Amino acid sequence: MLKLVPVTFIATVLSLALIDNPSATLAGTCASKCGSRPVQFTPGQRVRLEVVNTTSGLVKLEKLQGTAAIPLQPGQKLRLEQGDGTQPNISLVFWDETGLPLKAVVSKLNFGTLRLEIRPGNSYPGDRSLYILNDGRVNVF
Numbered sequence: 609m610l611k612l613v614p615v616t617f618i619a620t621v622l623s624l625a626l627i628d629n630p631s632a633t634l635a636g637t638c639a640s641k642c643g644s645r646p647v648q649f650t651p652g653q654r655v656r657l658e659v660v661n662t663t664s665g666l667v668k669l670e671k672l673q674g675t676a677a678i679p680l681q682p683g684q685k686l687r688l689e690q691g692d693g694t695q696p697n698i699s700l701v702f703w704d705e706t707g708l709p710l711k712a713v714v715s716k717l718n719f720g721t722l723r724l725e726i727r728p729g730n731s732y733p734g735d736r737s738l739y740i741l742n743d744g745r746v747n748v749f
Contacts, residue, residue, distance in 0.1 A: 647716050647746040655740060657688040657700065657719045663728050666705040680706075680726075696739040702726060710732025712748045722746060 626716060661667045661680040670679040680702075686698055688700075704710055709729030717723050724738055739747045 613639055647714050647722065651742060651744045653744070654689075654720055655698075657738075657740075658717065658723045659686045659688065659700070660684075660700075660723065660725045661671060662725055663704065663708075663710065665708060667710070667726055668705060670701045671699075700724070702736045702738070703736060703738060711735055712746060713747055714738065719743060 659669060661682055661684050664682050666682070667680045669680055670677045673733065678686065688695070702710065702712070709732050711727040711729040713727060713737035714723040715723045715725070722740070729735065735748050737749045739749070741747065
């Protein structure tokens with residue numbers, strides 16, 4: 609009987625402590641706090657990239673290192689084909705001609721189209737590149 613009293617006491621204290629702090633006891637889902645799912649494509653899928661400049665200044669794009677930069681005027685839309693998906697880690701670098709920070713917003717328009725909307729940013733240095741990895745993930749840096 610004497611051994612049962614401490615065990616009962618400890619169980620009661622733990623139960624009361626957990627009742628007072630229910631967030632520690634209940635594991636919830638992230639259904640209301642997860643945010644949107646990341647944009648992703650099927651590995652090997654052909655991806656069409658649509659870039660839209662919604663800033664008031666000239667934005668330049670460079671698809672491959674060593675190629676000439678492509679100017680994108682305010683309000684202009686540009687479509688780029690990304691091949692058959694066998695190219696590993698496709699990247700696009702972009703910058704404002706005057707050095708202002710940019711914000712990149714990506715969305716999946718349909719099965720094979722990725723839209724990159726370039727907006728004015730509010731913190732330096734801002735977003736500068738888009739990577740489509742060969743595993744289908746899309747990252748903005």
